[in-house]
Amino acid sequence: MEKEITIYDIARELDLSPTTVSRALNDHPAVNHKTKQRISEAASQMGYRSNMFASNLRKQRTNTIGLIVPRLDSPFHSSVIAGMEKVANEEGYNLIISQSLETAHKEKANANTMFNSRVDGLLVSLSFETENLDHFESFIAKGIPVIFYDRVADHKDCTSIVIDNLQAAYKATSHLIEQGCTNIVHITGNLKRNVYTDRLKGYKYALVDHDLPFVETNVLISQMTEEAGIEAAQQILRMNPLPDGIFVSNDLCAVSCIKALKKAGISIPKDMAVIGFNNDAISRVIEPNLTTVNYPGQEMGEVALKVLLVQMNGTGERIPGNTIHLRSELIIRESSLKSKASNKKKAIIM
Amino acid sequence: MEKEITIYDIARELDLSPTTVSRALNDHPAVNHKTKQRISEAASQMGYRSNMFASNLRKQRTNTIGLIVPRLDSPFHSSVIAGMEKVANEEGYNLIISQSLETAHKEKANANTMFNSRVDGLLVSLSFETENLDHFESFIAKGIPVIFYDRVADHKDCTSIVIDNLQAAYKATSHLIEQGCTNIVHITGNLKRNVYTDRLKGYKYALVDHDLPFVETNVLISQMTEEAGIEAAQQILRMNPLPDGIFVSNDLCAVSCIKALKKAGISIPKDMAVIGFNNDAISRVIEPNLTTVNYPGQEMGEVALKVLLVQMNGTGERIPGNTIHLRSELIIRESSLKSKASNKKKAIIM
């Protein structure tokens, strides 16, 4: 455990001041090119590594970005994180990740930890439970940019990054109607969250625009888990008359619902056409393959981080209240193709 | 953007020294109980938050743990990370996560970043490519504990955390043999990695112990991706005679292989019994449901982090060269049940 090399050691070695060494290592223009070269060589030869803490302490920035995510073990979120990590890594930032596990109090606790860790920026996808955004006010008061993605909320000082959930749901529902469905169930999550309210709206508007009635009892609210899909199937099986189409707000839940329905003797898509959401790997495994909405997770992660970096390093002028929309697309597979006349597979870019 | 409160501000306010304030906030025994109370109240009333950088600079620790993982968007790894994050969060440590994307050079680069970030400990699951462990020597030289999990390597100063891959593969292969398979293909990953060599050994020993020949060409090495499963299926279909059992080293690859085989008219498990590895969600979606090895991802993450914390905070006495084995279990589902006599579902704890 030999002693750590500091800029003072380098300075002594080369008979220079720590000031010059510091500047050289940061490629400051006021240092002679040759001097820089000498310092840089000495540094690597001596095994110098910068002490981020001294640097951060003085510079009052941490080079760290906080991320609060509902769950880490979800295909969608892990691809988002993969995208964020990629950009953060390229730009020399560290990501601190924590999970709210869908509870408001954990989200709050995590936000406080992030605040005390003095992250330079915060990325958040809200938990199911979250009612208000008070726990982010401390960031905003200190001028630390907060960005919401996927599960977002309206805040005048925060940018949101989403796909057009309303439109995606509208297209999905319309597709079911075009396939001949007239009695469509919608399984979705906690309506506190934009993603679910927007999809509900899209579902509703599609019905209305096609002169179909919107029936309150056809909307099933759940936790969107594997188990919730089974329960939903049971509820559906008790309906009279049975629906002929189902639009589910995520693939995992859609898949387990399909499995339960098939077990009960329902034929998919003949008896009921089904559409999911997210384009997770399982959507390509279930039989019949699941029609779903392709959700660009990795891209959303990259965009979120890039936007955050702009706000962090920007000249201060925020783009407040702004919402960035990413493109999504309906991927049509067998599970929704009631009218056999249609092609077996095609993708429609929305 | 009001000014940040420091211990000096609190000290001035209460007419005490910064020393006492610092001690009080760290619950040092040499501070009077009443004084502590006063300080603690003033601190929260004034909105004080500790500056981790000043503290870290002085204490020479970072309270940060580094994690290098092959990919973030994998069900297994995301559950491992979920477990790690949980423990880290409870114990007040930050996790810095980076992905090697299965390449040695990115793993190396990430290790350097971690080193320069002065993590107090490092958790690693090796990339496919990694040949040597030189990029971790700097940590070891500085006494920073390094722990390998899942994809591990032998190093006298590092602890490894694994399941007994050999035994798991042995049980899986034996199960296939018990089901009447005599010509079993094994699809696995890069043999640089212990998980794959150990599984290959388990497969081989099970064959030998049951007086079946080990045939070199029955072992297919691949990237274990979705595509690799399809290619493997094509190779299998060209074999003569066709095998009657397949043991695949992960579920994703097993599932896509099954899909391709089914499309080619092979009946699973009648023509070929299949076993996967990991117990990902898709293993319960494919038809027939996939027999697989349940891999305790979340638990492995928790254990890895706890062991790391022990080594970080320990009195210096490392448990070098030690390997910790976690329990895994074979989960038997339809995909391997050739002999219909067996129960449809049962789980055997290994």
Next chain:
DNA sequence: CAAATATATGAAATCGGTTTCAATTTTTTA
């Protein structure tokens, strides 16, 4: 009650970069 021991507090050095302000040297301009 004096001496010894605990208890409680503080002064000042320290961790290692960054930055301000000034000084010195070199180059350019008139």
Next chain:
DNA sequence: TAAAAAATTGAAACCGATTTCATATATTTG
């Protein structure tokens, strides 16, 4: 060639908490 401008470099303060060593007060013991 003298004056002005540009290019380099450095001294010292600073960021905010921790820790060593010393000191003052309170308590206990013989």
